[in-house]
Amino acid sequence: MCGIIAYNGQDDAIPYLLEGIRNLEYRGYDSFGCAIDSPVGIIIKKDIGRVDDVINKYKIQNFSSNKAIFHTRWATHGGVKTENAHPMIDCMHRIAVAHNGIIENWAELKESLGTHKFISDTDTEVLSHLIEEKLSRGSDIQSAVKDTFNQIKGSSSFIVLDKQSEDLIAVKKGSPLVLGIAKNGNFLSSDVPSFVRHTNKVVYLSDGDMVVLGKRGYTITNLMNRDVNHDVSTVNLSAKHAEKGDYEHFMIKEIMEQLAQMKSLESADFGNVTRAAELVKNAKLVYLIGAGTSYHTALLGAKVLRENGIKSAAVQGQDLITYRNVISEDDVFIVISQSGETADIINAMPLISKNKKIGIINSEGSTLTKDVDIFIPIDAGPEKAVASTKSFTLSSVYVTLIAMFAAGKKEEALRDLKLLNINMYNLLVPSVLSAIDKAAEKIKGLEDVFFLGRDSDYIMALEGALKLKEVSYIHAEAIDAATFKHGPLALISDKTYAVALVSESTRNDTLYNLQEVKARGGNIIGVSDKNENVFDMFIRAQNGGAFGFVTQSIILQLLAYKTSILKGINPDRPKNLAKAVTTK
Numbered sequence: 001m002c003g004i005i006a007y008n009g010q011d012d013a014i015p016y017l018l019e020g021i022r023n024l025e026y027r028g029y030d031s032f033g034c035a036i037d038s039p040v041g042i043i044i045k046k047d048i049g050r051v052d053d054v055i056n057k058y059k060i061q062n063f064s065s066n067k068a069i070f071h072t073r074w075a076t077h078g079g080v081k082t083e084n085a086h087p088m089i090d091c092m093h094r095i096a097v098a099h100n101g102i103i104e105n106w107a108e109l110k111e112s113l114g115t116h117k118f119i120s121d122t123d124t125e126v127l128s129h130l131i132e133e134k135l136s137r138g139s140d141i142q143s144a145v146k147d148t149f150n151q152i153k154g155s156s157s158f159i160v161l162d163k164q165s166e167d168l169i170a171v172k173k174g175s176p177l178v179l180g181i182a183k184n185g186n187f188l189s190s191d192v193p194s195f196v197r198h199t200n201k202v203v204y205l206s207d208g209d210m211v212v213l214g215k216r217g218y219t220i221t222n223l224m225n226r227d228v229n230h231d232v233s234t235v236n237l238s239a240k241h242a243e244k245g246d247y248e249h250f251m252i253k254e255i256m257e258q259l260a261q262m263k264s265l266e267s268a269d270f271g272n273v274t275r276a277a278e279l280v281k282n283a284k285l286v287y288l289i290g291a292g293t294s295y296h297t298a299l300l301g302a303k304v305l306r307e308n309g310i311k312s313a314a315v316q317g318q319d320l321i322t323y324r325n326v327i328s329e330d331d332v333f334i335v336i337s338q339s340g341e342t343a344d345i346i347n348a349m350p351l352i353s354k355n356k357k358i359g360i361i362n363s364e365g366s367t368l369t370k371d372v373d374i375f376i377p378i379d380a381g382p383e384k385a386v387a388s389t390k391s392f393t394l395s396s397v398y399v400t401l402i403a404m405f406a407a408g409k410k411e412e413a414l415r416d417l418k419l420l421n422i423n424m425y426n427l428l429v430p431s432v433l434s435a436i437d438k439a440a441e442k443i444k445g446l447e448d449v450f451f452l453g454r455d456s457d458y459i460m461a462l463e464g465a466l467k468l469k470e471v472s473y474i475h476a477e478a479i480d481a482a483t484f485k486h487g488p489l490a491l492i493s494d495k496t497y498a499v500a501l502v503s504e505s506t507r508n509d510t511l512y513n514l515q516e517v518k519a520r521g522g523n524i525i526g527v528s529d530k531n532e533n534v535f536d537m538f539i540r541a542q543n544g545g546a547f548g549f550v551t552q553s554i555i556l557q558l559l560a561y562k563t564s565i566l567k568g569i570n571p572d573r574p575k576n577l578a579k580a581v582t583t584k
C-alpha cells in the first residue's frame, strides 16, 4: 500500500503536505515523491529512502505552491528504485499521477501505448500515458481521467495534477481516499489523521467517485453509477491522536493506550453489539473472517461463540473460496479488519454478497465499512505502528461481547469487563515491567522462540509469536501445548526457549506439557497469574474472566516491543512490511 495526500486552495500547500506525508509514512516507507504546481510547469522530486531523508535531500520545505501531491510508496509492482517512485509523468510532462493500488491489466494497456516512452517498471505509469493519449485526441482532462478509470482493472485510487488545469482530479476504487474540507482549500488523502490538524470536516469517498478539486470548491460524481452518500461528516479526532506525543514510538504509545480504552468500554453504549448479537443468534453458522492479527481475533471469536452454543468457524479471507459450496444464505459473517482495506478480505466479499455481515473495523469510512450491514467501530483511534496492538485487543473484546450477548450473558460480560479493568490496573507494575525487560534481554540473542498454550492461550501464543517476528525478526512459532508432543518436541534442547501462556482453565494440562519440555532441557518463560516450578522466568499476567486474554496480549506486545528496541530495530517500521496489505 502507499500513502497519498494532495491540497488545492488559497494557502501554501507545502507545509500542509509535509506534515501530512510524514503522518502517512506508516503506509509505505520505500520511497517518497511529490508533484508541485509552479508557474514554469510541474516540479517533480522523488527518490528512494525514508520520507524525511528525501525531503531534506531535495529541500522540499523551500518550495511554495497552492497545489501539490505528495506520495509515499511501498513497492508492489517494480522494485525500490527512484524511477519507480511516484508521481509518474507523461511524455510531454503535462500531467503527474500519484497512485495507490494495483492495475491488473497494466501489461496490455502498456502495449496499447506503443509510442509512449516509459521510464519506470510500475503499473502506475500506464495511467499518466493513458491520460496523455486521451488528451492528445482532444479530450478534456476530466473526460481523460474518467475514460482511463473505465479502462483499468483492479483496485486503484489516484490523483492527477494537470499543469493546464486549475483543478486536481482524483478517482477512488478499492484503496482509501478521503476528502478534507478546510477553510481556504481542500485535501485529498489516504487517511483523515494526515490533515486533521487543519480540518475535521470530511467526505468519505466511495468506489467509483471522481473528485474535481478546485481552489475554492469541489464536485463529486460517481463513475460506477452508484447512488452514494457524499455528506460532509465531522470527525471526532484531534491531531494528538495521530502523533507520538511523549512516546518514542507509535507502537509503545498504542500499547499503552489500551489501558484507557479498556476502561472506557465500561461506559460504552453497546447498541450495535446488541444488534449484531441478534443476527448471530439466528444464524445457521457464523463465519469470522480476518487476516494476520485479525485472523487471530477471528479464531478467538469463533471459539467463544462455540463455547456459547453457536456454530462458528474462523476463516482467513483468501481461504473463503474453499467454502463456496457450503455457504448458505442463513450464515452470518463477522468481518474483522483494522484497516478495512485488506485485499484478501475485500476480494472475498463477492462470495458473500447475499449474506448478512457484521464489520468489526477500526478505520471509519474504509472500503469494508461500506460493505457490511452492521458496522462496529472499535474506536481504537489511528493505529500507526505497523504491528497491530490496540486494534487486536479491542476487536477481540468486541467479538467476545457479541458472543456473550448472543448467549444471553450480557450481565456476565459487563461484570467481566470490570474485572478486566481491575486486572489492568495491576498489570504494568514495576515487578512485571522488569520481568518483561529480563525476558526481552534473554530473547534478543535467540534465533528461535516457541510460544505455547492451549485453548485461548494458544490463540494468544499465535498473536505473541506474530508480534515478535514482525518487530524483532526472530523466528517465533506458536504451537498448541498439547500438539508439541506430536513432533516439535524433537527440537527441544537446553538452548530452546519457550514463552508459555498458562491460565486458570488450562493450568493442569499445560503444566503437564511444559514438564515434557523441561525434561528435555528446554527453558520456559511463563506468562501466568501464578509462578510455577516449571518456569525459568516468570511474568505475572492477571487473566481472569472472559477478557483475560487482554492482559496476556499486552504483555506479549511489550515483550516484542522491548526485544525490538534491544535489537536496535525501529518497531514502527519493520522491514518489508506495510500497515495495510492491499495486494493479493
Ligand code: F6R
Binding pocket: 291, 292, 293, 294, 295, 336, 337, 338, 339, 340, 341, 342, 345, 386, 387, 388, 389, 466, 467, 470, 579, 580, 581
Ligand atoms: C500484524 C498485522 C497484520 C494485519 C493483517 C490484516 O501485526 O498488523 O497481520 O493484522 O495484515 O490487517 P487488517 O486488520 O487491517 O485487515
